[in-house]
Amino acid sequence: QQQVKQSPQSLIVQKGGIPIIxxxxxxxxxDYFPWYQQFPGKGPALLIAIRPDVxxxxxGRFTISFNKSAKQFSLHIMDSQPGDSATxxxxxxxxxxxxxxxxxxxxLTVIP
Amino acid sequence: xxxxxxHPSWVICKSGTSVKIECRSLDFQAxxxxxxxxxxxxxxxxxATSNEGSKATYEQGVEKDKFLINHASLTLSTLTVxxxxxxxxxxxxxxxxxxxxxxxxxxxxxxxxxTVV
Numbered sequence: 118q119q120q121v122k123q124s125p126q127s128l129i130v131q132k133g134g135i136p137i138i139x140x141x142x143x144x145x146x147x148d149y150f151p152w153y154q155q156f157p158g159k160g161p162a163l164l165i166a167i168r169p170d171v172x173x174x175x176x177g178r179f180t181i182s183f184n185k186s187a188k189q190f191s192l193h194i195m196d197s198q199p200g201d202s203a204t205x206x207x208x209x210x211x212x213x214x215x216x217x218x219x220x221x222x223x224x225l226t227v228i229p
Numbered sequence: 230x231x232x233x234x235x236h237p238s239w240v241i242c243k244s245g246t247s248v249k250i251e252c253r254s255l256d257f258q259a260x261x262x263x264x265x266x267x268x269x270x271x272x273x274x275x276x277a278t279s280n281e282g283s284k285a286t287y288e289q290g291v292e293k294d295k296f297l298i299n300h301a302s303l304t305l306s307t308l309t310v311x312x313x314x315x316x317x318x319x320x321x322x323x324x325x326x327x328x329x330x331x332x333x334x335x336x337x338x339x340x341x342x343x344t345v346v
Contacts, residue, residue: 160337
């Protein structure tokens with residue numbers, strides 16, 4: 118059973134656009150929701166993460182919106198750049214635990 | 230910040246041979262490390278949890294005799310793919326975190342691309 122569902126599978130936006138990637142989870146025990154960015158042939162790198170005590174977190178051009186009641190969270194990339202072209206994974210875990218549950222990934226292409 | 234190093238970054242081997250992949254925590258000690266497998270355009274799937282000084286814990290469906298994990302020191306875990314076959318070709322990634330931290334402390338290695346021919 119997929120613990121974290123992610124959509125869309127792929128996304129193409131123009132430079133300066135605001136791509137939005139959505140994730141939904143089932144397990145209410147999850148209390149840590151990170152987003153990872155992965156370039157081809159590289160391991161995933163932590164981009165931004167949120168805990169359930171806040172509904173939004175912003176770091177630079179990246180914003181996470183979190184809806185605890187709906188068990189959904191999303192990543193917004195402001196003023197997207199071609200260098201943002203990568204695969205983005207959402208994940209969920211228990212903060213004090215070890216196991217991450219990853220979404221299926223979104224391939225983002227930003228066209229110059 | 231915490232750094233996890235993987236070696237090699239890519240390897241090509243013949244079918245039937247064994248390949249060893251190393252995962253090192255460079256600036257911290259890790260009693261636990263994690264091994265993931267990623268097929269092209271797919272998500273990361275946890276294969277096993279590597280425990281320093283004890284046996285690894287494998288996820289359901291992962292053959293422990295094919296994917297041997299050794300965590301002999303607090304900074305090194307190895308994954309050996311034994312008698313590799315083309316279907317074992319994949320991207321293998323490890324992760325670890327410094328002790329005492331939360332989930333935000335996890336760092337992933339840069340991955341190892343295994344191609345079995």
